[in-house]
Amino acid sequence: MFNAVIDAPFGKVGIRTADGAVREIVYLPESTHSVDPDCALAERAIAQIERYFASAQADFDLPLAPRGTAFQRSVWDGICAIEAGEVLTYGALAKRIGSISARAVGQACGSNPFPIVIPCHRVVSASGIGGFAHHGGDGFFRDVKRWLLTHEGVTLR
Template identity: 55%
Template structure:
């Protein structure tokens, strides 16, 4: 698994795997803490590492990174709606669905396919009945623990 990442960066909740195309970020992936870190080898992954460190120190720190285009038109609409949710706030899958004329389950699936978590803050989207999911490949609660950490860090109330 680690060989597929251009960098594996430490995070307070584990590690973050990064894939780039040399000029843009292609994917950000949450990884468990036992995965071996890999230092940034180029200016782009160094820039991401610096912005992540700034975010860990201050949840109001902004991300300004070149992201590779990804996703369908529908996913783009969902990710744009997610990006509008301010730090310290949460919204529901249903609220986003209503705003863009979709079904909550489809919004949840688009959230799970977000290639740029933290930068596009899908952790700020919760279920109407609780914290909701966070990843289509959740294992042993790791991804929900990441979501809880991010929401606590940003000062959002947990459900």
């Protein structure tokens, strides 16, 4: 169950909360039924995500549940340092955070439980857009990544 499901320009966004923190943000297909927020935190998350949809420069200040391994958290912290409208390759992010493995960075990006808030869409392959949310190839998730990057003014070669 989601605490809220809202319309997004690319489908829907589902939000799960618990114990005073956002537990997960999920991209969902347009066919998913909307769910009105059932708590103040879900309302706050919706307001901030909708503000991002209106302006890619919007900031987030949501309480996020502690998730992931120490390495994943270091990758997610590195992602948060990438400004809207900028991208880094998996390899460049790996170097920035002191890792030797672009592949491990890519896996951590795909495991991000808070997309949009932790903007993993800003990390791309050296040869193009890369995968998204552990989904390779074209389809819904890569279309979401394309929309997010375009929304931020990024043009990939």
